[in-house]
Amino acid sequence: MEDLTEMLKGTLEGCVLELISREETYGYAITRRLNELGFTDVIDGTVYTILLRLERNRLVQVAKRPSEVGPPRKFYTLNDAGRRELATFWTKWQYVSSRIDKLREDGA
Amino acid sequence: MEDLTEMLKGTLEGCVLELISREETYGYAITRRLNELGFTDVIDGTVYTILLRLERNRLVQVAKRPSEVGPPRKFYTLNDAGRRELATFWTKWQYVSSRIDKLREDGA
DNA sequence: TACCGGTACCCGGTGATACCGAATACCGGC
């Protein structure tokens, strides 16, 4: 699928939040997971900027732990603010996507 | 619904294309229509920038005609390139929205 | 020992996009 970057704006961060909410995880693994899920062109640099933003906005808890196969990993967990943010993200997504689908179908 | 601007990035232009494809129309009317359709906070300034972009990218045909209730209107119609753009927009939307919905449901 | 690929993270800068605020202008009615 050709360039989707503009369409991912505002939604990619929510996807990352969702993945973190499932289980404690780290940037490299999140990128891999997103690629598997069809977001094939999302690269690690993008995910790291999102993670740093989440950290700056105090939506996540961070724990650095060593890895046995490479440099240390930064593991992320949602805090209460993060869970609220995730909930409002899905509310917004539901709202926007339903309106767009509606506009597409009966359109006018 | 609170601030949706980030989530509309990359999709609002497609919505405008869709509305134009339905019938020849102009900026002010498009804004009104979008507001009715649930995009309540989208303002005329935003729509006009999109329209000028469509014009610059040669996706629309433009015809300026007088109005009986105000200043002249710029009516827009899709050309072939515009129709192709609209088609690829919906393809992308289908792709992205289905992946996000999937990620939400069975998530991992 | 030196190198290389895979793992893992960070940072400065870019381009695209929706939004904001102000300005211009046409029109009818009070």
Added chain:
DNA sequence: GCCGGTATTCGGTATCACCGGGTACCGGTA
């Protein structure tokens, strides 16, 4: 003559995903 509704334009702003490069840890191999 002013005000609200109609109609468009423009310069500037904020945010976001992306790009390119850099740093660093680790195991295997030549």
